[in-house]
Amino acid sequence: MPKTGLSSGEMKEKALQITEEKIRRYGFEKFRLTDIAKELKVSHAALYNHFPDKAALLDAISERWLTRIDTALAHIAAKPGSPRQLILEWFLAYHECKKEKVLKDPELFKSFNMAAELHKPFIIQHLQNLHAQLNALVQKALDAGEIANQSPETASRLLLEATVSFHHPRMVLDHKDEDRQPLLKNLVAVLLDGLK
Amino acid sequence: MPKTGLSSGEMKEKALQITEEKIRRYGFEKFRLTDIAKELKVSHAALYNHFPDKAALLDAISERWLTRIDTALAHIAAKPGSPRQLILEWFLAYHECKKEKVLKDPELFKSFNMAAELHKPFIIQHLQNLHAQLNALVQKALDAGEIANQSPETASRLLLEATVSFHHPRMVLDHKDEDRQPLLKNLVAVLLDGLK
């Protein structure tokens, strides 16, 4: 029996919640395990029963957030209707997610070093999900005759590449105070026309 | 008569050369005026006759580099031939410039904070040059019937926006080890098709 009365799962969940709040207050890299332990009314060492180290706790937070995005976008990708329309909607939602995040946690992306992140398994998974979703949408567009001159993989690669400034954290941060939805809409429309 | 035997212009030019070398060795933000003065066999204070402060020296370097890009690209923009072809060539050259720079001075763009740079007059000038050049090219494409459904300003805005990952320092750095020319070629082609 645990000393706290909480199950391991409950403890873990509570720790994640508190961590999320701490990160929001102090930023991505300067939150302290001692604070989290204090709030849980537990010694800091107790956290090591639930997470191998500080980085793992942090990664767990990121993973949760990415999973939320994945499912939200997957929902759009699975909707019925015009593929063109859905692709546009998908990009708008993706852009919206990133912008929201940047606005809520400005600290989070200040010095985002993609290079290191790109090797983490849950990031790789996330990117694979995005590609798979977009591939499926583009395939539907192909079937509907809305796209013609490229393979689905190439087409979705191009779409993602050309919209980098609307979903790359660093770029989203640069434009956080502008309303760039119209520009994105126009860009996606032109790209889809170009793929016809 | 100056004490050193060098004219003000020669002194200035030599200082710029040495500074460029020091920046390459020590990075953008940690080169020292004392070192440059030492190499010029002059007291550090003498530099203040030629440059108002350290930042001005640094800016002069950047300005020289940007001017070089501007003229190289302007040369392409002024060439005769198919506008479509020239627009593609223009983007390839632009990409090439940035990539070269990032490869030669990896320190230079490590923590590039665009926000602060964007207010400097020579940066504004540079961006205006780029836009003007691309506008002119797009206008020619419009005249040649290669583009139809957008105004030149909107079209060139879209082109630049969609190719951000090929000329924004932060993004170029992320992909410095890949050959992304084929991707860029394909992207520009699709964009131009979409603008038809």
Place this chain on the structure above:
DNA sequence: CATATTACAAAAAATATAACATGTAATTAA
């Protein structure tokens, strides 16, 4: 008389030191 120097004040970087956070092991409680 434009351009240098030296001397000096202010700002910034580098370094040493103290405080604190992280991670591990041995131990204890439910």
Place this chain on the structure above:
DNA sequence: TTAATTACATGTTATATTTTTTGTAATATG
């Protein structure tokens, strides 16, 4: 027996101190 604690070793971050660099002014030189 799982999950906590305490005690402690190892890093890391914050702070104080010193040194170096930057910028200015008064002065000297070709």
